[in-house]
Amino acid sequence: MGKPTAVLPIVNPHAAGIDIGSRTHWVAVDQNKENVRSFGVYTQDHQLLIDHLRQYGITSVAMESTGSYWQTLFNALQEAGFEVLLVGGSQTKNVQGRKMDVIDCLWIQRLHSLGLLSGSFLLSDTLQELRTYYYHRQHLIEQLATYIHKMQKALRLMNIRLDVAIRDITGKSGLAIIEAILAGNRDPHELASLVDIRMKKSKEEIAQSLQGWWRQEQLFELQASLGFYKFYQNSLLECDRVIEEALRRSVPAESVSKPVEKIPSENKKKNTKNMPAFNVSQIALTYFQTDLFAISGISHNTVLCLLTTLGKDIHKFASAKSFASWLRLVPNNKISGGRILSHRTPVGKSYIAIALRQAANSIGNQANHELSPFF
CATH class of the missing domain: 1.10.287 (Helix Hairpins)
Known part of the structure; x- marks a missing residue:
């Protein structure tokens, strides 16, 4: 008599998995290899892929974030009305057997149908x-x-x-x-x-x-x-x-921060090399309803980075800890048996993290700063 095995319930019955490539996308609509199809990367190929998914009644799609090749297909699927989940390679790397495009898309489809994948954080358009x-x-x-x-x-x-x-x-x-x-x-x-x-x-x-x-x-x-x-x-x-025009178009009707009773006066900052050729402080004050330049060590380039790469999407994070983790500023502790096995900081380039590090270094080098106790 064989050992009993646990069967995981199907969470997404109408799920598909897509393995993204530079020239070809492989699509799995179920666990049958015969139904796996490959599509090109042209616009008409995207439409054929969408028709293929509708033919099998697919409503939710998971795809791996491979370079920048996923972006056009991701947007096409969203415009077509599909629920699209973008997942990192760390969630799909433990595929069983030999690594092949067909097996990869089948593995993504299986994980997505079982509800074992979590989507990546994506910025607004x-x-x-x-x-x-x-x-x-x-x-x-x-x-x-x-x-x-x-x-x-x-x-x-x-x-x-x-x-x-x-x-x-x-x-x-x-x-x-x-x-x-x-x-x-x-x-x-x-x-x-x-x-x-x-x-x-x-x-x-x-x-x-x-x-x-x-x-x-x-x-x-x-x-x-x-x-x-x-x-x-x-x-x-x-x-x-162009950045100034785009920022003025995107200023929210309601401020990102709660209105303050008294807005502090703008702090005069020394002009630096390659600083923006427009009034960043005015736009930031309108956007955040608080004077970021009142903090010594915060430069025009730091505020511009926050405005253009994060903006009001910062409120999508549940806490400051999750935000710091997304920036790769905190170690990824792996604990077993009460012992820390590894505490490496995840690698990756983030312009926001770089800007915040530069601001922190500037603040740390100052003798009498409001944030000096943190250093």
């Missing part, structure tokens, strides 16, 4: 648009830094140590000197006379840093890098304009 703009903005800033380093390298290889004499070669004085060099001026004293009167170092020391060996290939790289730098600067300004 408005926040997805704003987040895309913000990620592109961060890419532009990274490119700016790349070409600043290339200009510094080209000057350094000619022993023009402008980066030593001037803290920022892309400031007003630095750009004036670089453009004069590219225009053909080689006199160090004439170049030093272009610096701003507020420069701390003397013009004589700056002139000494501008004596070197002029090489044609380095001047060519310097001119090309300066052109790319100006291009990305203009692109950054255009991106800020």
Whole structure:
């Protein structure tokens, strides 16, 4: 007589599982391999997949979050009226047998039908648009830094140590000197006379840093890098304009936070490099009904990150602990027998986590701060 086995009840009887791929999506509507079908990634293939699911009476679909390949199909299924569950790979990795696309989609369908899958946190459509703009903005800033380093390298290889004499070669004085060099001026004293009167170092020391060996290939790289730098600067300004328009469109009719009796006055923040080219504090005050800039150490870029990548969706989290866990800021403790077996912090890149870490470092470096007891 065989051992009795426990049978789990079916929670989602009309469930399907989809294994997402870069070129093909595999769909399982039940546990019969004969009914597994593959579909392409074009728009007409999405419609064929939707018709296939309706043919079998499917109402709920679970799919694995593979890269960015899931997004278009996810939106198509939602618009078609299906309940769509996006699950992380950690929930579906324990598939039995050899790993194949057919077996993967069958395993996802089985887990979903038994109610063993939990959906990932997804932003609203408005926040997805704003987040895309913000990620592109961060890419532009990274490119700016790349070409600043290339200009510094080209000057350094000619022993023009402008980066030593001037803290920022892309400031007003630095750009004036670089453009004069590219225009053909080689006199160090004439170049030093272009610096701003507020420069701390003397013009004589700056002139000494501008004596070197002029090489044609380095001047060519310097001119090309300066052109790319100006291009990305203009692109950054255009991106800020688009972000400002999108933020003003998405300001909620009702504030995210409860109205306060007295709104504190705006705290004057020092202008920093690559800060947004619009009034972030005004939009944030309208949005949150509280002055985030009253906290010392909170920069314009930190508030912009909160506005564009989280916004009012922060209230979707049940508690601060779940929010910190989603940001991967807390360790994933694995406890057995009262002992902690592992406490590794999950890996992953989160722009919000990076912004909050930078703000925390700034606050921690201050001697007398309101939040110093937490450090």
